[in-house]
Amino acid sequence: NAGVTQTPKFQVLKTGQSMTLQCAQDMNHEYMSWYRQDPGMGLRLIHYSVGAGITDQGEVPNGYNVSRSTTEDFPLRLLSAAPSQTSVYFCASSPTNIGGETQYFGPGTRLLVL
Amino acid sequence: AQSVTQLDSHVSVSEGTPVLLRCNYSSSYSPSLFWYVQHPNKGLQLLLKYTSAATLVKGINGFEAEFKKSETSFHLTKPSAHMSDAAEYFCVVSDRDTGFQKLVFGTGTRLLVSP
Numbered sequence: 001n002a003g004v005t006q007t008p009k010f011q012v013l014k015t016g017q018s019m020t021l022q023c024a025q026d027m028n029h030e031y032m033s034w035y036r037q038d039p040g041m042g043l044r045l046i047h048y049s050v051g052a053g054i055t056d057q058g059e060v061p062n063g064y065n066v067s068r069s070t071t072e073d074f075p076l077r078l079l080s081a082a083p084s085q086t087s088v089y090f091c092a093s094s095p096t097n098i099g100g101e102t103q104y105f106g107p108g109t110r111l112l113v114l
Numbered sequence: 115a116q117s118v119t120q121l122d123s124h125v126s127v128s129e130g131t132p133v134l135l136r137c138n139y140s141s142s143y144s145p146s147l148f149w150y151v152q153h154p155n156k157g158l159q160l161l162l163k164y165t166s167a168a169t170l171v172k173g174i175n176g177f178e179a180e181f182k183k184s185e186t187s188f189h190l191t192k193p194s195a196h197m198s199d200a201a202e203y204f205c206v207v208s209d210r211d212t213g214f215q216k217l218v219f220g221t222g223t224r225l226l227v228s229p
Contacts, residue, residue, distance in 0.1 A: 042219035100146035105157040
């Protein structure tokens with residue numbers, strides 16, 4: 001199993017550009033989520049999905065869009081990039097959304113918005 | 115509302131000495147608690163978790179943590195630090211009783227290990 005994979009590893013954008021961060025998992029997990037990591041702030045939840053076709057907002061959803069057309073894939077779209085979105089983005093998955101489940105994290109995408 | 119406080123942003127130890135990373139939590143329900151480790155430029159990896167069984171939880175690489183409800187603490191310890199333990203450590207609380215997992219991360223503790 002590859003686990004959770006993310007592409008790209010690094011990306012530089014100009015303000016106003018759009019892009020999609022890719023996330024895929026091959027463990028047949030129902031629950032997937034996106035976090036951003038900023039210095040001194042831990043990880044904050046952006047969006048999550050409890051299964052194909054079902055998504056919801058997390059703590060910091062503004063400026064981001066998601067969809068879940070398959071169990072495996074959960075892309076994160078930046079609609080119009082802003083410097084405040086410079087961050088490291090992590091995708092995670094778990095078998096279910098029941099409390100206590102271990103989350104499996106991808107290696108992260110480093111995004112710089114100029 | 116849940117919250118997690120990691121009491122130290124940085125902890126420095128010498129190789130071979132004990133490690134103590136402190137975590138206090140606040141939760142309205144019976145929480146699940148986790149410690150994750152993040153090595154430089156890597157994703158997060160689970161070290162250990164508490165989900166209501168034994169209060170002393172053993173994890174990978176010799177780490178363990180004790181759930182103390184009366185103190186609302188879940189401190190991470192290791193008897194003898196190794197150079198490879200240098201990383202950032204996150205304490206995480208999950209609300210379990212509502213049936214839906216929402217994770218709240220602490221701000222992290224960077225562990226520095228000197229020779």
